[in-house]
Amino acid sequence: MPDRAAADIDGVPDEPATDTNAGWNVGDAFLAVSGVSHRFGATRVLDSVSVAMGRGEILCLLGPSGCGKSTLLRLIAGVEALQEGRIVLDEDELAGPGGDIPPEARAVGLLPQDYALFPHMSVLDNVCFGLHERSAADRRRHAMEALAGTGMAGFAAVFPHQLSGGEQQRVALARALAPRPRLLLLDEPFANLDVRLRARLREETLALLKRLGMTAVIVTHDAEEAMALGDRIALLERGRVRQADTPFNLYRSPADPVVAGFFGELNRLTAEVHGGAAATPFGPVPAPGFRDGERIEVLVRPESLVLDEACSGPGAAGTVAGRRFLGRFTRIDVRLLHSDPGEAELIQVHAAGFRPVESGRAVRLSCAPEDILVFPINGPE
Numbered sequence: 001m002p003d004r005a006a007a008d009i010d011g012v013p014d015e016p017a018t019d020t021n022a023g024w025n026v027g028d029a030f031l032a033v034s035g036v037s038h039r040f041g042a043t044r045v046l047d048s049v050s051v052a053m054g055r056g057e058i059l060c061l062l063g064p065s066g067c068g069k070s071t072l073l074r075l076i077a078g079v080e081a082l083q084e085g086r087i088v089l090d091e092d093e094l095a096g097p098g099g100d101i102p103p104e105a106r107a108v109g110l111l112p113q114d115y116a117l118f119p120h121m122s123v124l125d126n127v128c129f130g131l132h133e134r135s136a137a138d139r140r141r142h143a144m145e146a147l148a149g150t151g152m153a154g155f156a157a158v159f160p161h162q163l164s165g166g167e168q169q170r171v172a173l174a175r176a177l178a179p180r181p182r183l184l185l186l187d188e189p190f191a192n193l194d195v196r197l198r199a200r201l202r203e204e205t206l207a208l209l210k211r212l213g214m215t216a217v218i219v220t221h222d223a224e225e226a227m228a229l230g231d232r233i234a235l236l237e238r239g240r241v242r243q244a245d246t247p248f249n250l251y252r253s254p255a256d257p258v259v260a261g262f263f264g265e266l267n268r269l270t271a272e273v274h275g276g277a278a279a280t281p282f283g284p285v286p287a288p289g290f291r292d293g294e295r296i297e298v299l300v301r302p303e304s305l306v307l308d309e310a311c312s313g314p315g316a317a318g319t320v321a322g323r324r325f326l327g328r329f330t331r332i333d334v335r336l337l338h339s340d341p342g343e344a345e346l347i348q349v350h351a352a353g354f355r356p357v358e359s360g361r362a363v364r365l366s367c368a369p370e371d372i373l374v375f376p377i378n379g380p381e
Contacts, residue, residue: 029088030055030215031076031183036085038071045071047239049085053217053232058209060230061219062262067236069219070113073185076217077110078103089183109181113188115172117160123147124156127175146178147171149208166197173205177212184209184216190225202228223263227251235259257375260299267305267347269298270377278374281316281336282367287374297375302350304371307332308364309357315366320359321346330355334365 029052038046045068053059061069074080076087078094078101086096089108094101117126127143134142147153150170160168169189176184189205190198206229209216220226226233227247234244243255254260269280273294277284280298282305290296308315318334325331329350336345347365357363 029053030057030090031059031217032086032088033072033076034086034088036072036075036082036087038068038075038080038083045239046075049236049239049241051234051241051244053215055090055215056213057231058206058216058218058229060226060233061217061236062221062223062226062230062233063236063242064221068239069236070187072236073110073187073217073219076183077108077185078106079110107179107182109176109179109184111172111176111184111186111189113191115168117168117172117175119160121159122156123152123158123160123163123171126160126171127178130175130179142178142180143174146174149177149212150174151204165193166201169193169201173208177214182215184214186216186218188219188221190220198225205229227263235262252370254373257297257299257373260373264301264303265348267300267302269300270295271298271374272296278372280372282365282372283314283369285369285372285374290374290376295377297377299373299375300347300367301371302331302348303329304367305347305349306366307334307349307351307355307357308366309361311362311364313364313366315364316347317362317364318347320357320361320363322359323355323357325354329353330357332357334363336365 032052034050036046036049037044049068049072051059061072063069071080075082075095082095082100087094088096089106092101094106118129121129124140124143124147127146128139131139131142144153144156147156150173152167152170152174155163155167155171160171163171173189190202193201202225218229220229230247232244232246233250235242235250237258243250243259250259251263254263260266271278271280273287273290273296274292276286276288278287278296278298282300285298287296311317316336318336321333321335323330323332329352332349332351332355334347334349336347349365
């Protein structure tokens with residue numbers, strides 16, 4: 001089973017990790033980050049990070065605050081000096097044993113979290129700023145093309161303080177795209193926007209990047225956002241890549257319980273293995289690699305459970321302990337009957353839409369075996 005992926009943020013080594021970087025080998029990738037480690041003083045923020053991506057892909061660096069994702073983005077951009085490892089873009093070594101290419105010569109665009117627009121410059125001048133090596137006519141033409149692409153051409157003469165947060169984000173994106181970079185880096189680009197605007201701009205930005213065929217790395221702490229944007233996701237935790245894979249594989253085949261928990265709520269149970277299967281309340285589940293009699297951890301997502309109010313089918317018997325309507329789904333708490341002593345008996349179910357099931361009602365819960373995750377009971381935390 002996968003080992004614990006860890007390098008404590010204070011620099012004290014923890015157990016060894018296995019970096020899962022499915023989809024691309026470092027040697028044939030468009031962008032390849034190999035063995036990158038970084039410290040700020042005594043604090044290790046990145047530890048032997050390797051991740052790769054193909055041309056035209058969007059890779060999301062996902063993880064909690066302090067996991068090193070923004071530092072990695074800055075190292076790729078060149079605004080932070082590489083201490084250890086190697087970064088290669090389209091066969092050009094940006095940083096590594098052979099030396100470092102200056103940020104301005106990397107053909108890498110960066111959209112910072114705070115947008116960093118110059119308040120004393122118009123929108124047009126802000127976008128022109130990174131095009132200083134071109135003629136004035138070329139600067140204006142490229143800038144206006146970039147503004148048109150983000151829907152901001154009509155705001156060329158406006159100053160940043162006259163724009164909304166969403167409009168400022170579009171201008172910052174236009175500025176990053178205007179030099180036509182080989183790689184675009186976006187650091188929490190939607191974090192400063194309200195929920196509804198964030199969702200709309202996320203879709204607009206994704207459509208624009210795909211239309212341009214842009215290769216992009218996006219930093220986010222939001223798992224749903226990463227799944228919506230990324231062709232692949234690299235989940236970082238305490239300075240290491242816990243797992244890198246497609247959104248589907250990260251959700252359905254997480255490397256360990258930590259990865260599983262990052263992509264949604266979990267019901268946690270224990271079960272015993274017999275004949276290669278775990279005896280769960282929802283029926284037997286394949287558990288290859290475990291010994292007969294071994295107790296293992298069973299994880300079930302609330303949205304994977306089917307609630308049967310008629311109690312006519314198979315599944316775990318229980319009674320409804322409470323419910324709460326949350327818009328897209330109704331959260332229903334079910335207390336299982338005949339649970340093992342000491343086992344968590346309260347199971348959470350997410351039923352689509354409004355489900356007016358009454359407290360105290362007898363129900364049955366079922367779940368497809370492929371939707372149930374099994375791990376060693378003392379697995380990574």
